[in-house]
Amino acid sequence: MFSMPQSFGGRRPPANAYAEIGTSTATDDASPHKLIGLLYNTLLSDIHTARGAMQRGDMPAKAHAISRAVRIVDEGLAGVLDMSRGGEIAKRLAALYDYLARRLTLANLHNDEAALVECAKLVDTLKDAWDGIAAQVHAGAQAPSSVSAG
Incomplete structure (x- = not known):
């Protein structure tokens, strides 16, 4: 479902995309699964930041957070x-x-807080599902090294 090659034919690997959006987390040793989880976390944080900025009337901060999201x-x-x-x-x-x-x-253009709430709920559901498959992903990554001949 997800592709993690070194080159995407113009697309950046998630570690590069993550680093380029300004996060300061070490991603070099993170698994592809963990990188996507970090992206979901940062996305939720940016949506919540945008909501707070919108409520305060801080339109530049709102626009910046939504742009990052x-x-x-x-x-x-x-x-x-x-x-x-x-x-x-x-x-x-x-x-x-x-x-x-x-x-x-659209939430950015129309200062639509309800749209941000909707997006946060969707991302939260995706994040929960992604976190829920972590054990399966980890077990799948371990499987080749734990196979014994015999």
């Missing part, structure tokens, strides 16, 4: 989907990420 969705999450191997799940995630990016943009 849209970049995370477009470059960090949608940008690493492997449509050729991800099947229906990748297609649905791509559609959801497109929806999130559009809703965030």
Whole structure:
């Protein structure tokens, strides 16, 4: 579902996208699964920051936070989907990420706090699901080294 090659033919690997949006977390040793989790966390943080800025009337801070959130969705999450191997799940995630990016943009344009609340709920659901498969991902990564001949 997700592709983690060194080159994306113009797309950045999630570690690069994550670093380029200004986060200061060490991502060099993080697994692809952990990188996506970090992106979800940062996305939620940016949405909450935008809501707070909107409530305070701080439009530059709101615009900055939403801009970062849209970049995370477009470059960090949608940008690493492997449509050729991800099947229906990748297609649905791509559609959801497109929806999130559009809703965030409209929330910015129209100062629509309800849209930010909706986006936060969607991302929170995605994050919970992503966190829920961590044990399976970790077990799958361990499987080749724990296979014994005999």
